[in-house]
Amino acid sequence: MGYAINVALIKGDGIGVDVASAAIHVMEAALAKVGEPKPAYDNIQAGAGYYREAGRDIEVDGEKRAGDADAIFLGAIGLPSVRYADGTEVSPHLRLRDRFGLYAGVRPVKAYPNAPQRLADPRARAIDLVILRESTEGLFYSAAAHGRSLVVTDDEVQDVLRITRPTTTRLHHFAFGLAQKRKQRGKSGKLTCVDKANVFTSMAFFRKIFDEVRTGYPDIEVGYNYVDAQALDLVRKPWDFDVLVTENMFGDILSDLAGGLVGGMGMAACAEIGDSVGLFQPAHGSAPDIIGQDKANPLAAILSAGLMLDYLAEKLGNQRLADAAMLIDEAVDSGFAQNLLRPMEFGGDMGTIAVTEQVATLVEA
Ligand code: ATP
Numbered sequence: 194m195g196y197a198i199n200v201a202l203i204k205g206d207g208i209g210v211d212v213a214s215a216a217i218h219v220m221e222a223a224l225a226k227v228g229e230p231k232p233a234y235d236n237i238q239a240g241a242g243y244y245r246e247a248g249r250d251i252e253v254d255g256e257k258r259a260g261d262a263d264a265i266f267l268g269a270i271g272l273p274s275v276r277y278a279d280g281t282e283v284s285p286h287l288r289l290r291d292r293f294g295l296y297a298g299v300r301p302v303k304a305y306p307n308a309p310q311r312l313a314d315p316r317a318r319a320i321d322l323v324i325l326r327e328s329t330e331g332l333f334y335s336a337a338a339h340g341r342s343l344v345v346t347d348d349e350v351q352d353v354l355r356i357t358r359p360t361t362t363r364l365h366h367f368a369f370g371l372a373q374k375r376k377q378r379g380k381s382g383k384l385t386c387v388d389k390a391n392v393f394t395s396m397a398f399f400r401k402i403f404d405e406v407r408t409g410y411p412d413i414e415v416g417y418n419y420v421d422a423q424a425l426d427l428v429r430k431p432w433d434f435d436v437l438v439t440e441n442m443f444g445d446i447l448s449d450l451a452g453g454l455v456g457g458m459g460m461a462a463c464a465e466i467g468d469s470v471g472l473f474q475p476a477h478g479s480a481p482d483i484i485g486q487d488k489a490n491p492l493a494a495i496l497s498a499g500l501m502l503d504y505l506a507e508k509l510g511n512q513r514l515a516d517a518a519m520l521i522d523e524a525v526d527s528g529f530a531q532n533l534l535r536p537m538e539f540g541g542d543m544g545t546i547a548v549t550e551q552v553a554t555l556v557e558a
Pocket of ligand 1: 208212270271458459460476477478479480481482483488489490491493538
């Protein structure tokens with residue numbers, strides 16, 4: 194039996210609390226199955242509810258403790274009724290992204306049998322791709338929270354799209370590494386650089402660095418697509434793609450489009466990875482409209498816990514953690530295939546608890 198992994202746990206607000214508990218339950222079942230101990234948790238108070246009570250959005254030493262753990266797991270943060278004094282949303286997790294340089298936003302997009310499919314073409318059943326969204330610069334460099342807009346008058350506003358060599362180099366290495374890993378797991382491992390290099394100097398630079406990094410990975414097939422054509426192709430033939438690497442804003446838009454193709458927010462897992470810290474969370478918010486009703490689909494959180502175990506397997510050099518991650522993926526896949534997973538989000542009869550118990554049972558089988 195190995196050492197227990199240390200997880201910083203921020204359950205947050207609304208359904209974040211329920212889906213984080215669900216993910217922990219399934220993760221512990223998978224770890225037990227491969228002979229690993231339960232993780233040690235550092236519960237960190239943060240979010241809109243905490244802000245309302247404590248007047249701050251995360252515990253005093255919360256950010257540091259989050260960075261000290263082997264990985265951070267987050268449920269969801271934010272409540273429409275609670276705002277900072279300036280009227281913006283409570284969002285301590287955005288500071289975590291900045292503080293720890295979580296540049297690699299990983300969004301898997303996968304079609305499961307019996308889950309909703311929005312495309313009539315039967316090949317849509319084979320959708321299985323990953324969008325890698327750079328998450329610290331690009332057009333979000335100018336996000337309002339950073340106060341960096343160049344000209345702000347009543348007549349003109351400019352936002353900056355910033356691409357830097359260090360971040361882009363790391364991003365592309367991460368993309369090729371991800372493609373290699375997927376290729377080892379029997380997928381095509383083709384990597385597509387999505388940009389607008391025909392129009393923007395910043396995007397030509399993004400592609401230039403892609404081509405430089407590419408020379409180190411002769412085993413990986415590459416492709417190029419302009420972002421507008423990529424939007425078209427994600428509807429016309431998403432089954433043709435495996436890994437897409439792109440700038441922050443393009444990735445923000447394309448990952449929601451792609452997520453919509455395979456169901457909805459309750460399936461959207463997400464990893465945000467930097468050089469030494471990884472944060473894992475479902476891509477959805479706190480869903481205030483369904484709080485406390487056992488209606489939330491916990492699968493995005495559960496699949497995010499799988500991404501976390503996969504990350505930890507590499508970080509800590511422990512293959513059993515990768516095996517546990519695989520167990521979670523397989524349980525979700527076979528659960529849908531056997532029609533044992535019927536989340537209410539898709540019109541089914543199973544609430545958060547029932548879905549969680551079912552996935553745990555499949556993991557243990
Ligand atoms: P944020 O800006 O924090 O992402 P949001 O208000 O844009 O939050 P969500 O909180 O994700 O979005 O909710 C959007 C819609 O999706 C809501 O109707 C919500 O009920 C639904 N939803 C989100 N997550 C789930 C889930 N896990 N299961 C079922 N429905 C969900």
